[in-house]
Amino acid sequence: MLHPNLQVGVPSQFLNRELLSGVGCLESGTTRFSTHPSCTGLKPELDRSHLAAIVESFDVPIISKDISGTITSWNKAAVRVFGYGADEIVGQSVLRLIPPELRAEEELIMQKLRAGERIDHHFETVRIKKSGEKFSVSELISPIIDEEGNVIGVSRITRDMSDLKQIDDSRFRLAAIVDSADDAIISKDLNGIVRTWNEGAHRMFGYTPEEMVGQSILKLIPPELQHEEDEILRKLRAGERVDHYETIRVKKDGQRFEVSVTISPIKDETGRVIGASKIARDISDRKRVERLLVQSEKLAATGRMAAAIAHEINNPLESLLNLIYLARQNIDKAGKAHRYLLTAEEELERVAHIARQTLGYYRDDGSPTEVHLHDLIENVLTVYNSKLLAADITLDRRFNDLQKIVVSKGEMLQVFSNIIANSIEAMHEGGTLCISIRKIISSAGDGIQLVVQDNGVGISQDHLPKVFEPFFTTKGNLGTGIGLWVARQLVEGRGGRISIASSTEKGKSGTTVTIFIPFATPAPGIIGQE
Amino acid sequence: MSQIEVGSIYVADEFFRPKTESAWREAKSDKTQQNRPRVLVVDDQKLIVDTIAEILEGAGFHVMPAYDGWTALEVASRFRPDFLLSDVLMPRMNGMELAIAIRKMHPGARILLFSGQAGISEILHEGKRQGFEFELVAKPIHPLKLIELLKEK
Numbered sequence: 001m002l003h004p005n006l007q008v009g010v011p012s013q014f015l016n017r018e019l020l021s022g023v024g025c026l027e028s029g030t031t032r033f034s035t036h037p038s039c040t041g042l043k044p045e046l047d048r049s050h051l052a053a054i055v056e057s058f059d060v061p062i063i064s065k066d067i068s069g070t071i072t073s074w075n076k077a078a079v080r081v082f083g084y085g086a087d088e089i090v091g092q093s094v095l096r097l098i099p100p101e102l103r104a105e106e107e108l109i110m111q112k113l114r115a116g117e118r119i120d121h122h123f124e125t126v127r128i129k130k131s132g133e134k135f136s137v138s139e140l141i142s143p144i145i146d147e148e149g150n151v152i153g154v155s156r157i158t159r160d161m162s163d164l165k166q167i168d169d170s171r172f173r174l175a176a177i178v179d180s181a182d183d184a185i186i187s188k189d190l191n192g193i194v195r196t197w198n199e200g201a202h203r204m205f206g207y208t209p210e211e212m213v214g215q216s217i218l219k220l221i222p223p224e225l226q227h228e229e230d231e232i233l234r235k236l237r238a239g240e241r242v243d244h245y246e247t248i249r250v251k252k253d254g255q256r257f258e259v260s261v262t263i264s265p266i267k268d269e270t271g272r273v274i275g276a277s278k279i280a281r282d283i284s285d286r287k288r289v290e291r292l293l294v295q296s297e298k299l300a301a302t303g304r305m306a307a308a309i310a311h312e313i314n315n316p317l318e319s320l321l322n323l324i325y326l327a328r329q330n331i332d333k334a335g336k337a338h339r340y341l342l343t344a345e346e347e348l349e350r351v352a353h354i355a356r357q358t359l360g361y362y363r364d365d366g367s368p369t370e371v372h373l374h375d376l377i378e379n380v381l382t383v384y385n386s387k388l389l390a391a392d393i394t395l396d397r398r399f400n401d402l403q404k405i406v407v408s409k410g411e412m413l414q415v416f417s418n419i420i421a422n423s424i425e426a427m428h429e430g431g432t433l434c435i436s437i438r439k440i441i442s443s444a445g446d447g448i449q450l451v452v453q454d455n456g457v458g459i460s461q462d463h464l465p466k467v468f469e470p471f472f473t474t475k476g477n478l479g480t481g482i483g484l485w486v487a488r489q490l491v492e493g494r495g496g497r498i499s500i501a502s503s504t505e506k507g508k509s510g511t512t513v514t515i516f517i518p519f520a521t522p523a524p525g526i527i528g529q530e
Numbered sequence: 531m532s533q534i535e536v537g538s539i540y541v542a543d544e545f546f547r548p549k550t551e552s553a554w555r556e557a558k559s560d561k562t563q564q565n566r567p568r569v570l571v572v573d574d575q576k577l578i579v580d581t582i583a584e585i586l587e588g589a590g591f592h593v594m595p596a597y598d599g600w601t602a603l604e605v606a607s608r609f610r611p612d613f614l615l616s617d618v619l620m621p622r623m624n625g626m627e628l629a630i631a632i633r634k635m636h637p638g639a640r641i642l643l644f645s646g647q648a649g650i651s652e653i654l655h656e657g658k659r660q661g662f663e664f665e666l667v668a669k670p671i672h673p674l675k676l677i678e679l680l681k682e683k
Contacts, residue, residue: 311619314646315575318670322581325673329588352670 061158064144067114069094069106072153081160083130097127099134113143113154127158136161184280187266190237192217192229195275204259204282206252217278220249222256236265236276246283258284313355320348368408368521373448374399374437376409380416384424392430400438401448406521411490415498418483419452419513426456426511440516447496447518458509459502467500491515495522566592569680570611572602572628574620582615582676589677599623606632611639613680618645618653618666626657629664642679644669 055062061078065071071094074086082089082097089096098106102125112119122138129135137158144153178185184201188194194217197209205212205220212219218226225248232242242263249259261280265273328341374397381388381395388395423433434453440446459467459474466472468488484500491498496517503509569591573579576597583593594609596602600623602616614632618625629641646669657663667679 311646314669315578318646319575319577319581321670322578322585322673326581326584326588348670349672356668 061160062155063094063097063158064153064155065094066153067110067151069110078158081129081158082127088130099126099128102126109141110154113141113151116143116151124161182281184278186212186217186278186280187275188217188278189275190233190273192233201280204251204280205249211252222248222250232263232276236263237273239265239267239273241265249280257282258287310355314352317348317352317355321345321352324348368406370404370406371409371412372404373401373407373412373450373517376407376412377416377420377435377437377450380413380420383417384420387424388433391424391428393424393427394430394432396432396434398434398436398438400436403439403448403519405448405517405519407494407517411494415487415490415515416450416452418487419515422483422513423452423454423456423511426458427454428456431455431510445518445520447516447520450515450517451512452515453510453512455510458504458511459500460504464500464502468498491517493522495520566590567612567680568592568594568609569613569615570594570596570602570606570609570632571615572596572599572620572625573617574598575617578617582673585673586677586680591680599625599628602628603631603635606635610636614639614641615676615680616641616643618643624653626653626662626664630657630660630662633662641665642667644671646670 055073056075058075059077061081062073062075063071063078064073071090071092074084074090078089079085095103095106105125109119109123119141122140124136124138126134127137138161139159140157142155142157143151144155146152179199181198181200182203184204185196185198186194186201187196194212194215197207197212201212202208207219218229221229228247235242242261244260244262246258246260248256250256259280260283261278263276263278266275266277268274324341324345328338328345331338331341377397377399420433420435427433432455434451436451436453438449440449463472463474467484469485472485488498494517496515498513498515500511500513502511567590569586571579571582571586571593572595573582574597579595579597583595586593591613594605594611596605599616599620602614603623606614611632614629616625616628620628625643625645629643632639633641641664643664644667654663654666667676671679
């Protein structure tokens with residue numbers, strides 16, 4: 001169907017090289033199938049039919065038309081892509097292939113070509129199949145020139161781009177997905193150099209793509225964990241994945257956070273590993289909740305055990321105290337035995353004290369009620385009144401908690417009593433005990449803040465981090481080492497916070513304990529409740 | 531409370547009842563006891579009841595011991611206590627139920643509950659729902675403190 005007298009300009013990038021090997025003359029840009037024997041090494045008449053065969057068998061539609069726009073040739077690929085047989089379309093106007101809204105564009109091109117201008121670039125546009133379906137094409141349009149150099153027609157090589165377009169579309173879509181993901185999605189090469197960096201990575205680590213692309217991934221890894229990267233790269237080279245690996249990474253501002261990373265090798269078409277994709281998820285919130293849960297489960301388990309043990313210990317203790325008391329009543333008060341019994345009784349009091357503190361007798365002493373915290377403090381101060389007087393301690397009360405708060409009275413009494421007892425012991429040579437209570441309004445939630453401040457001996461900096469640990473004491477045999485630990489359990493169990501600051505510097509020594517209790521009560525189930 | 535626990539305490543209670551009754555008869559016959567404050571002491575732990583009874587007797591109280599709630603009620607109907615000192619967690623009838631019954635029977639009696647363990651808040655709530663609240667002290671309580679508590683008033 002190809003016009004035998006035509007020279008057809010075929011751009012080299014459209015040519016199937018196998019087909020043309022040893023046949024055509026390739027020039028850059030537009031290739032001219034010359035009829036010159038020196039070029040093909042074939043006789044002219046053979047050359048023409050050969051050329052026609054090539055065009056015919058070409059996998060891309062090649063269409064030629066005269067300058068009026070009438071189609072003059074139509075190859076097999078054109079039949080396949082457009083759906084028209086050559087007999088249907090040859091002699092018809094090319095406009096049948098062009099959507100009506102694009103016909104002006106076609107006119108413009110034809111004007112240029114008639115003027116002898118060339119259009120060397122690919123021309124992306126839309127064509128219509130016989131079925132009426134529109135599809136994207138990339139066209140290369142070249143003038144057909146006769147022996148005298150006149151433009152006698154146009155050849156069009158029309159490449160169906162609809163598949164490529166889809167690939168492109170999905171690429172854009174993928175890129176959009178990657179950028180809109182909350183997770184950091186990073187790709188790196190096998191030397192650990194970052195190649196791509198999405199928005200999620202920007203948000204999570206604080207570095208912009210410009211700051212990270214081309215940089216080593218080690219920038220994100222804390223110094224002591226950098227050996228992880230070697231292991232990761234080793235696995236990647238072996239083609240293995242790293243799944244949901246939980247570790248620590250560093251943000252631009254130096255802050256460390258917990259992440260879960262999944263790293264998969266990226267392979268080229270031959271299966272060779274050329275890099276890795278890394279998806280990192282910030283799991284610090286989840287970790288925090290997990291730790292809270294573990295802690296509250298521990299508390300709940302401890303609580304159940306304590307309740308069971310309390311019964312088994314407190315009842316015999318009650319009997320023992322009574323029996324020793326009775327024995328003392330019935331014995332010579334001047335004798336040794338009486339002294340022994342007195343000591344035994346004192347020792348038992350200590351056991352009873354520890355049992356009460358550890359086994360949390362108060363822990364469910366009544367349901368939470370609305371109280372003024374200063375009333376509870378007054379309660380505790382009444383109990384310690386004689387001790388305060390004996391140690392020559394001055395009281396400074398600053399109560400501004402006009403609002404009541406829902407707490408378990410027993411628990412809070414225990415907390416305040418443990419803290420005030422510590423302060424009194426720290427001021428055995430006198431001092432001032434300042435207790436202030438006020439309402440705090442904060443974005444994290446409103447509540448009551450209580451500050452107990454003494455100017456006693458203070459706690460050394462070595463000991464300070466340990467004071468909330470169980471069985472830590474500086475009081476030797478006199479201390480149980482659980483007062484502050486219990487206080488913290490109870491305060492945190494109520495959803496509050498407790499902190500301590502202290503100084504042992506001469507002249508400025510003293511300890512400040514700050515407790516914050518929110519008005520909002522903790523949700524049941526989270527904190528040690530069944 | 532499992533049935534086994536209830537059963538075993540029941541046997542113990544039957545075993546000690548005659549002693550309780552005789553003690554009560556003795557107490558009644560003794561005219562000098564008439565003016566002393568009367569305390570009903572109830573606990574399923576016999577040793578606790580017996581030692582407290584002896585201590586309080588020594589401190590000038592007239593004590594009526596009971597080892598479970600039902601017996602305590604029976605005793606209270608004749609004994610008219612000024613005080614009830616009762617454990618909370620007991621089989622068959624808990625301290626709260628006993629306290630409510632005694633409050634209805636003798637509104638003037640002062641009631642003191644004592645308990646050695648956590649896990650009694652349900653029982654205390656139940657009392658509250660019915661409109662009753664009683665003083666509660668923790669076991670162990672030193673004998674002198676107990677005497678002090680009973681002499682307050």
